[in-house]
Amino acid sequence: MEIKKLSTTIDGLNLYLNKVVMDERGVYCDMAPGGTDSPLFKDGIKHIHGSIATKKLVPRGGHYHYRLRENFYTLSGTALWYFYDFREDSPTYQKSYAVILGFEKPKENFRFPSYTIEEGSMAQIFIPPKVYHIFWPLSDGQVVVAGTGSLDYDPSDYARPAIEEVPGAKEIFEEVKEVFKISSLRTAETSEAISIKEKMRANNGVAASLAEFTSHIDTGFASRGDIPKMKAIITAGRNAQLRPMTYTINKHLIPLGNKPMIFYAIEHLVSTGFKEIGIVISPEDKELPKVVGDGTRWDIKIKYISQKGGTLGLGHVIKVARDYLGDEPFILYLGDNIIRGDLKLFISRFFQEELNCLLGLAKIKNPHRFGVPVFKNKKIIKIEERPMEPKSQYAVCGLYLYDKNVHKIIEGLRLSSRGQYEISDVHSRLIEKGFNVGWQPVDAWWKDRGKPEDILEGNRFVLEEITPSIKGIVEENVEIRGKVVLGEGSKILGHSLICGPALIGKGCTIKDSYIGSFTSIGDRVEIYNSEIDSSLVMEGVHIFTPSRLTASLIGKNSSIVSSKNSRPSGCKIIVGENSSISL
Incomplete structure (x- = not known):
């Protein structure tokens, strides 16, 4: 079974979306893929327990553990969960998180993210020690919650603070009640409006009844379940990086996993609910x-x-997008980044905490190549651009949320020594002027830094997530290992070996060849008697050489053939500026 990890606003409190199988009989889902070999259950499973809540809005839980680690699943009905971090040594100390989990999405309009089985994912939530948890049933019927624990039941392992002692918990409860109150009121108004409409039909639609009917229509109510109104822009300007390849192609169009790089940013925004996107490009x-x-x-x-x-x-x-953005809050997404994480979580936190700026951060080994945040009491106090000695392990990744106040900062910004209007300067000035700047970790991140090895790493990053699919022809003597995608009209012939993860496009012919792991091959490529691995091959390429190709970036319509059948022998090379060759 497939399982997808989603981070939350609390460090170590993670959601895992288990893929479900649904048919007319119901739903099947593996609740513990990998069993005790899974990192989720590394401390073992000492007990399994169930909780059946029968009273709507009457909370269950309301505690945390000192040592116990738990996994919870809302199997039937729907519940709103609330968490609070009591760990003083945690980077998210005193942070909270709320989420709706269950079988069906509630008909009421809540502002919290939701993950429900009827939408295709059964969510399990991993709760570390000293993270407070409570849930309120939202369904009229039973809410069934199952859980696993890493330790046997121990009454001394519980801490049960009163709900008034948990910041935000009582407010969440009052908000839930208010939503149900509004929902009930609207239901009653709808019933009354229907009744009036029926009277109108009986009275042939007289003007007085029409006025009575329209007076009951609430046009000002905004659905709390919707994404708050904000704009989105993606960067896609041309530059001198990745030459010679970018002499003829914008790097944002370089295919990763046979799809233009910028498509990943667009699709991430589209999946979050954006209906319009601005893309900033070079004039030419x-x-x-x-x-x-x-x-x-x-x-x-x-x-x-x-x-x-x-x-x-x-x-x-x-600055150049000012007219497009107006005074609305917006997301700035770098088109040469691939980011994994739930954007709805970012947006919800941005509005929930009334932030002026929210930065996506990635924890990496060598952050000195990026903007690096400096922390004090877990708050960002400064952003340093490419510091020689980074003061944290975090890098600012290509995802930023702002409100209109950022435009005031931009107006007073000066060019840096690099001749740039540095985004790190923007963030530092927002902090200096007392604006509320927050941060949120991303699940995973890839960023192009203008080197061929970065593109190959991005290709690897994408191929790790592919789903196997064979739509072409595979002859009997061909061996396929691991996750492989083969496009329509492609043929794998002779004694070929394909090792996944690998992606082969449409209309390709591969014969008596080896395609190694983390290789993507574009459409209409021909490969004969050759070996290639860890490489990116664009469309229309012809390869026929005894020399093994590895970690290679091959532009479209290129030809790589053996020199043995030509005279004089030797390597024949046509090389442009900024090329790299290993012989």
Whole structure:
């Protein structure tokens, strides 16, 4: 079974979305894939317990443990869960998180994220020690919750603070009651409106009845379940990185897993609910709009914003997009990044905590190549751009949320020594002027830094997530190992070996060849009697060579053939500027 990890606002409190199998009989889901070999159950399973809540809005739980680690599953009905971090040594000490889990999505409009079985994912939530947890049943019927524990039952392992002693818990409860109150009122109003409408039909729709009917329509109510109104912009300006390849192609169009790099940012925003996206491009770029289009393929609108004056940094991106953004809050998403994480969580926290800026952070080994946050009491007090000695292990990744106050900062920004309007300067100035700047960790992150090895790493990053699919022809003597995607019209012939994860596009022919792990091959590629691994091969390439190709980046319509059948023998190379060759 597939399982997807989602981080929350509390360190170590993680959601895992187990894939469900549904048919007319019901639902099946493996609740413990991997059993005790799974990291989720590394401390073992000492007991399994169930809780059946029968009273709507009457809370269950309301405690935390000193040593016990638990996994919970809401199997039937729906519940609102609330968590609070009491760990003084935690990077998220005193942070909270709320989420709706269960079988069906509630009909009431809540502002919290929800993960429900009827939507295709059964969520389990892993709760570390000293993280307070409580849930309120939202369903009229029973709410069934199952759980596993790493220790046997021990009454001394419990701490049961009163709900008034847990910051935010009572407020959440009052908010839940208010939502149900509004929902009940609207239900009553709808019933009354229907009754009035029936009277109108009986009275042939007289004007007095029409006025009575329309007076009951509430046009001002905004659904709390919707994403708050905000805009989104993606960066896609051309630059000199990755030459010679980017002489002929915008790097944001370089295919990772056979899909243009920028598509990942677009699809992340679309999956979150955005219906319109602005893309900031260089004035002379005609190719990217042609490839990306007007958004029709995603059922959204795309507007292109010209970055006049050149690529002068991310601060400049916000500046040129000012007219498009207006005074609305917005997301800035870097088009050469791939970010894994629930954007709804970012957006919910941004509005919930009334932040002026929210930064996505990734914990990495070598953050000195990026903007690095400096912390004091777990709050960001400064952002240092590419420091020689980073003061934390976090890097600011390519995801930023702002309100209109950022425009005031941009107006007073000056060019840095690099000739850029540095985004790190923007963040530091927001902090200096007392604006509320928060941060949220991402699940995983890849960023292009302008080197071929970065592109290959991005390709690897994407291929790790592929789902096996064979739509082409595979001859009898071919061996396929691991996760492999083979496109329509492609043929794997002879004594070939394909080791996944690997992705082969449409209309390809591969014969008597070896395709190694973490290799993506574009459409209409021909490979004969060759070996290639850990590489990215674009469309229309022809390969026929006894030399093994590894960690290679091969542009479209290229040809790599053996020199043995030509005279004079030797390596024949056509090399452009900024190329790299190993012989």
